[in-house]
Amino acid sequence: MKRIPLxxxxxxxxxxxxxxSAIFADFLAPYGVAEVVGDVWEPASDRFLLGTDSIGRxxxxxxxxxxxxxxxxxxxxxxxxxxxxxxxxxxxxxxxGWFDMALSRFIDLIMSIPxxxxxxxxxxxxxxxxxxxxxxxxxxxxxxxxxxxxxVAVDINVMDYVEAARLRGEQTVWIVFREILPNALSPLxxxxxxxxxxxxxxxxxxxxxxxxxxxxxxxxxxxxxENKEGLIYGISAAxxxxxxxxxxxxxVNLVADWVLSKTTSLKGGxxx
Amino acid sequence: MDKQQDNLxxxxxxxxxxxxxxIPGEKxxxxxIVHGVDxxxxxxxxxxxxxxxxxxxxxxxxxxxxxxxxxxxxTGGEVWVGxxxxxxxxxxxxxxxxxxxxxxxxxxxxxxxxxxxxxxDQVTETCLRHKLCSREEAEKRAVVLFKRLGLPDxxxxxxxxxxxxxxxxxQRAMTAMALCPQPDLVIFDEPTTALDVxxxxxxLAAIKDAIHETGVGALYIxxxxxxxxxxxxxxxxxxxxxxxxxxxxxxxxxxxxQDYTRALVSVRSHIAEEKPxxxxxxxxxxxxxxxxxxLPDDILRDVNIELEAGHTLAVVGESGSGKxxxxxxxxxxxxxxxxxxxxxxxxxxxxxxxxxxxxxxxxQMIYQMADVAMxxxxxxxxxxxxxxxxxxxxxxxxxRRRVIELLDEIELGKxxxxxxxxxxSGGQKQRVCIARALAxxxxxxxxxxxxxxxDPLVAEGILKLLQDLQEIEKVSYLFIxxxxxTVRAIADxxxxxxxxxxxxxxxxxxxxxxxxxxxxxxxxxxxxEMEQGWLEKAISHRKxxxxxx
Numbered sequence: 128m129k130r131i132p133l134x135x136x137x138x139x140x141x142x143x144x145x146x147x148s149a150i151f152a153d154f155l156a157p158y159g160v161a162e163v164v165g166d167v168w169e170p171a172s173d174r175f176l177l178g179t180d181s182i183g184r185x186x187x188x189x190x191x192x193x194x195x196x197x198x199x200x201x202x203x204x205x206x207x208x209x210x211x212x213x214x215x216x217x218x219x220x221x222x223x224g225w226f227d228m229a230l231s232r233f234i235d236l237i238m239s240i241p242x243x244x245x246x247x248x249x250x251x252x253x254x255x256x257x258x259x260x261x262x263x264x265x266x267x268x269x270x271x272x273x274x275x276x277x278x279v280a281v282d283i284n285v286m287d288y289v290e291a292a293r294l295r296g297e298q299t300v301w302i303v304f305r306e307i308l309p310n311a312l313s314p315l316x317x318x319x320x321x322x323x324x325x326x327x328x329x330x331x332x333x334x335x336x337x338x339x340x341x342x343x344x345x346x347x348x349x350x351x352x353e354n355k356e357g358l359i360y361g362i363s364a365a366x367x368x369x370x371x372x373x374x375x376x377x378x379v380n381l382v383a384d385w386v387l388s389k390t391t392s393l394k395g396g397x398x399x
Numbered sequence: 400m401d402k403q404q405d406n407l408x409x410x411x412x413x414x415x416x417x418x419x420x421x422i423p424g425e426k427x428x429x430x431x432i433v434h435g436v437d438x439x440x441x442x443x444x445x446x447x448x449x450x451x452x453x454x455x456x457x458x459x460x461x462x463x464x465x466x467x468x469x470x471x472x473x474t475g476g477e478v479w480v481g482x483x484x485x486x487x488x489x490x491x492x493x494x495x496x497x498x499x500x501x502x503x504x505x506x507x508x509x510x511x512x513x514x515x516x517x518x519x520d521q522v523t524e525t526c527l528r529h530k531l532c533s534r535e536e537a538e539k540r541a542v543v544l545f546k547r548l549g550l551p552d553x554x555x556x557x558x559x560x561x562x563x564x565x566x567x568x569x570q571r572a573m574t575a576m577a578l579c580p581q582p583d584l585v586i587f588d589e590p591t592t593a594l595d596v597x598x599x600x601x602x603l604a605a606i607k608d609a610i611h612e613t614g615v616g617a618l619y620i621x622x623x624x625x626x627x628x629x630x631x632x633x634x635x636x637x638x639x640x641x642x643x644x645x646x647x648x649x650x651x652x653x654x655x656x657q658d659y660t661r662a663l664v665s666v667r668s669h670i671a672e673e674k675p676x677x678x679x680x681x682x683x684x685x686x687x688x689x690x691x692x693x694l695p696d697d698i699l700r701d702v703n704i705e706l707e708a709g710h711t712l713a714v715v716g717e718s719g720s721g722k723x724x725x726x727x728x729x730x731x732x733x734x735x736x737x738x739x740x741x742x743x744x745x746x747x748x749x750x751x752x753x754x755x756x757x758x759x760x761x762x763q764m765i766y767q768m769a770d771v772a773m774x775x776x777x778x779x780x781x782x783x784x785x786x787x788x789x790x791x792x793x794x795x796x797x798x799r800r801r802v803i804e805l806l807d808e809i810e811l812g813k814x815x816x817x818x819x820x821x822x823x824s825g826g827q828k829q830r831v832c833i834a835r836a837l838a839x840x841x842x843x844x845x846x847x848x849x850x851x852x853x854d855p856l857v858a859e860g861i862l863k864l865l866q867d868l869q870e871i872e873k874v875s876y877l878f879i880x881x882x883x884x885t886v887r888a889i890a891d892x893x894x895x896x897x898x899x900x901x902x903x904x905x906x907x908x909x910x911x912x913x914x915x916x917x918x919x920x921x922x923x924x925x926x927x928e929m930e931q932g933w934l935e936k937a938i939s940h941r942k943x944x945x946x947x948x
Contacts, residue, residue, distance in 0.1 A: 180512070287766045287768060287771045287772040288770050288771065288772055288773055290732070290776045291764065291766070291772055291835075293732075293750070293751065294730055294731075294732070294759065294763075294764055295759060295785070295786060295789060295839075296754070296756055296759040297789070305774075305777075306774055309774070309777075310774070310775065310776055310777035
């Protein structure tokens with residue numbers, strides 16, 4: 128068996144730490160998410176390990192609950208964009224012709240509108256709740272995944288084994304999911320890690336602008352927003368969610384890199 | 400003795416080469432791929448290195464540049480060139496040595512030229528880089544070499560870009576590039592392998608003349624004994640990184656001492672009996688014209704051929720003759736512009752999508768590159784099992800039993816069930832592709848250059864297997880190939896294609912006996928024969944032939 132490289136181990140450790148704290152938030156958090164338990168911006172102490180926030184809530188508890196929301200929304204939106212984007216792209220490539228042309232130009236059209244502005248407009252119209260947030264984020268990201276998956280699939284689609292499957296009379300579904308998808312997986316997995324991080328950042332941006340997660344619920348971007356005034360007074364509360372975002376981004380990418388190198392060196396990888 | 404020492408160009412002693420295998424997180428291992436090889440080469444002589452893929456012939460050739468490709472390292476022995484052990488050279492010394500005293504001609508000239516620079520700049524680059532002579536002098540040398548290599552319009556040839564000349568011309572331009580710095584030694588690494596036979600003969604003759612006129616020494620690396628017999632003075636036969644036999648060309652091809660060499664010399668002497676015409680036509684192609692969408696010219700022009708049940712029809716031609724396009728028309732990937740394809744008396748629908756499952760099943764295809772014809776993420780069981788399941792609805796244990804049966808038929812056995820394509824050798828991969836075609840119980844199989852990517856001995860094994868299977872399964876083959884030796888071995892009837900037309904068609908005995916039309920004559924006389932002096936005879940024969948018209 129191959130040993131897991133050190134960088135991947137670090138990545139795995141930090142990522143699973145975040146995941147576990149998100150899953151067991153109810154047991155780990157010392158206080159409720161909206162519970163006012165102390166003074167405004169208290170420094171770190173035995174009672175409040177990370178201090179308190181702008182209205183006296185425990186920052187650690189808010190970070191844990193915030194992480195739960197952030198990771199959940201980002202994961203669901205990524206899953207949505209990947210399953211939809213990849214399926215659409217592979218079907219477009221296999222079917223080809225006008226279907227591919229129409230879909231690809233439509234995607235180009237959507238991509239020409241800046242994502243953040245698009246999201247702001249849509250979110251200010253639709254009711255702000257978790258479902259609409261996930262849908263908007265996921266659907267907007269479909270365009271990026273589509274472009275990548277299509278580029279990868281076009282190369283695979285001209286391989287002789289795909290032609291052999293066509294000559295056999297296979298349906299589109301078999302060709303897409305059995306012949307092309309397994310061979311397109313490794314670049315897609317690497318992209319998955321990256322896109323998950325973009326989702327975290329996107330959600331944080333939206334919350335910071337006030338259109339993401341609505342108070343009193345919290346996510347990391349929202350916590351930065353609530354505490355940003357404190358920076359003027361030398362209070363570091365706003366930096367803690369920023370550090371959490373950075374740590375999550377780096378650790379997930381360390382894992383994605385490892386998965387990428389592992390899947391490419393698998394039997395049948397492009398270079399044997 | 401002293402005089403011989405003076406004339407010695409290369410002296411390789413106990414050469415050992417190993418590949419570095421790095422496993423992340425574990426220690427680096429060395430796997431020896433050349434196990435102690437000795438040879439010498441006199442000035443102005445040519446040594447042929449011959450062997451199958453994996454024999455280490457290219458690796459040994461490159462060692463004369465003190466170079467290991469990829470993760471390959473020279474781990475032992477000495478390489479003396481002109482009285483210096485080049486393995487003791489530092490990087491700076493090597494840099495002035497490579498490309499100046501020893502140069503290299505690679506297999507694929509098309510991939511080795513920079514497409515955005517004129518040929519002249521690339522041919523003279525080494526001379527100028529090493530400051531061997533002035534630009535005028537270098538260009539003068541290049542023009543002389545272009546003339547010597549028989550390139551058209553030698554004065555202006557260098558002004559063209561790589562994509563403006565043909566593959567054969569590009570290979571000659573690369574030879575000019577190698578000879579331009581006036582080296583002591585040139586390494587030719589399969590310089591004609593990627594060319595058509597009729598082009599190969601010209602390039603081969605040009606290379607041979609250039610070697611003789613410039614008096615340069617050469618290592619000529621190839622897998623084709625007939626080719627190397629034309630150009631080299633001595634031959635070294637290699638296998639698995641060991642020297643098998645080393646002697647003069649005359650001795651190797653007429654009096655081989657080792658069994659392996661004997662097998663290489665006699666390969667393809669096997670010829671199948673031609674089956675008599677039966678009149679039982681399985682496939683008939685009637686007046687087919689076809690072109691690719693968006694292109695103005697027809698690739699196929701009025702093709703009429705027939706294939707009888709249980710017989711083999713070989714479609715022969717050079718690249719661009721339309722033979723693979725014919726396969727695409729028959730399989731329905733490219734609907735014909737005119738004409739039709741009859742299968743068992745009934746017309747096949749032009750487009751693949753409208754064909755019935757039975758039509759699809761009865762017409763199978765085997766590809767040239769077995770590597771890309773199998774999904775690298777599927778096991779052999781899935782690859783062969785899918786048509787079994789798809790066409791016959793077999794599942795589970797039944798399906799598995801049928802796959803094992805097929806694996807036995809292709810002489811592989813059930814150990815292969817759980818393997819992935821990457822774990823098989825080239826010949827085994829092609830066998831699996833044959834099994835996949837057979838799994839459909841077809842009445843006809845299109846074989847598109849199925850042996851051209853394989854080593855001669857392996858290819859012979861595949862041809863024998865195909866013939867045996869024809870006996871058992873009564874299947875017909877449409878055999879697309881550029882290799883006339885394969886045609887002789889397997890065909891019952893032959894169609895010779897040239898620029899999209901069938902120029903000669905009929906039973907094998909008829910097609911391969913005179914009187915010939917011009918193109919068939921050219922094609923037949925271009926196939927290298929295992930005979931010294933064949934090249935000169937063939938060239939003069941062609942001059943007579945072309946003078947006669």
